Amino acid sequence: MNGALRKLEQAAPPTAQDIDEFIASNSFPLVERQGVTFVYRGEAEEVALRIFIQGLPARQPLERMDDSDLWTLFLDLPRNSRIEYKFEVRQQGENQWIVDPLNPHVATDPYGANSVLRSFGYERPAWTLPDAAARPGSLVGVEVPSKLFDAPRRTTVYLPARFRRLRRYPLLIVHDGEDFLRYADIKVVLDNLIHRLEIPPMIVALTQAGDRLVEYAANDRHADWLATELLPELEKEFPLLGEPASRALMGASFGGVASLHAAWRHPGLFDRLMLASGSFAFSDIGAHKRGPVFDPVAAFVNEFRNSPGRPAERLFICCGIYESLIYENRSLVPLLQEHGMQVRYEEVRDAHNWENWRDRLQAGLTWLFPGPLWMVYE
């Protein structure tokens, strides 16, 4: 048990003033080498921790300290873990999910916000934070006409600092691009990695789907849109390098599926892939158990496992070990390697969320597009 908490407990029963002092003199959750203590203060009938970690119960009750309004729960969490959580608080018979009022670290996603627990050893990478020395790139909107979708699609395009029309650039196409901007700080990361010479200046198309659970679920129309409408339009508008090794697709979750599927359907077009926590459902026998939206995904992944071909030359694959998808992602790696693809695979103590994907951008992008770091001394 945490020392400060033990001291408080020994006061038995602690007064409100004891608890005030305890709260004021600690930061929460209480993180130690051995694990983490979650702390909630407030009147309630019940308080529970809500986490989505493969292998741990999704709901774990906090324990009230004596008759006070202080609730605690100790979790044995490995070092370097980063997890997102909420508290479920029951008051007057009603349950409410809230972020931890004592924890300033919050991650947002399209569904709202979660509290972030950084276990012993985890530090947010410096290259994910704004750096005044890094020259900022710019974002421009491009409208891409589409026959396949019967309507133009708007895509945000990142242009690197000191963009020059006379120079030619590699291209990265990002699925859920607006979400990567909003929740994974991708613009800050690109500015920083380019400034640090860890990746070359590149053009990044940040695409956003209409209905991602349909369009990203190994959908032929989406793959064709990337290959036959978006790419030609980008090549028309921007000075891009023409070879497949200078083109990458990237996506997380269903976006990972869409990236692999598009490269597989159009081999030789995108030789670089970054697949983060890909939702690669499959079944060795019988049906998969992930629900109907995964039907086309499982059909594709089953077919891909039978006949992978060589959709790309170099891939970066990553997954959190606290995700239910870890098995599917691990399974993919030897298959790709056996078929002659260069794969860098990274597992981390994190889950299916945007900050996990943000923290993987350096390893992924520098593997796909190594920068001139070794040769350039500005």
Added chain:
Amino acid sequence: MHSPHRDIVFLGPQSPRPTVQSLLGPQERVLCMISAGWREREGELDELERLEGMAGREVLDLALYRRVDDAFGRDTELFEAHRRRQNRLKEAQRLYRLRLGHALRAARELFASDDGDLLAAERRAAMAALRALDAHHLRRIRRIHDSFEKEWQPAARPAIAAHAAELAALVARASAVLVAGGHVGVLLNRMRLLGVPALLGDTRVIAWSAGAMALAERVVLFHDHPPQGAGDPEVLDAGFALVRGVVPLPHAAVRLRLDDARRVALFARRFAPSLCLPLEPGTMLRWRNGALTEAQAATRLQYRGKVRELAA
């Protein structure tokens, strides 16, 4: 060869706070600029020209990057020969790197072990092997350059000679030549092909980052923690040796683990007797008549693994 009377200045990185303008005297009205290391951005001098203290000065862009492109366009035979040489250099670097990785690992392990009477001799032998490997690589690189020069004599080929003559005229007008950082391989390559070092004569030279690396005796590439790759410091090439006995290390505070005494000691001993000199923002080192006469915000890597202030 180079005049011993020349005034040479090495600076740290010039972004985001340039210091080069503070070194220019009022009489230095015409400057030549080498920015080939910027490649496609070569000649984008507006940031330099906007600096306080630059008003009224004329900056002549030597445009080495574009001149070589132009020469290659007109002399495709030279271009092909040059490409073959570059491929040989790359292959030599690959082979050197292969041996270097093993040699460095052995040296690091030995220097990380506890002291003992047998260990000291093994450490000396490991260091000698590293230094011998670096020297062997440099000899091989020099042979490749010499053989290219001998066979193709680029200076005598019209496409190169025309540019070299123009460059000589431009440098003759200037009271100082500025050599910016950037891609050190490109900078070396373009300066060498156009014979720039021989054109400098007694002209004052102010160089920063990769520019300083190119003007030293050996060009050493380094980064202790690249996101991919081993991060083993390696000799790339011979420099133009305008300054002898130093290994310039731009951005060392960012690129090297200067708090790791073993790594620092290994670096300093491997390249001894040359001084390993970090070039950080604000660093200024000045040599006159071949001797270091001024040093500001300057440090050196020590054999014992510390980074200590360097005095002129």
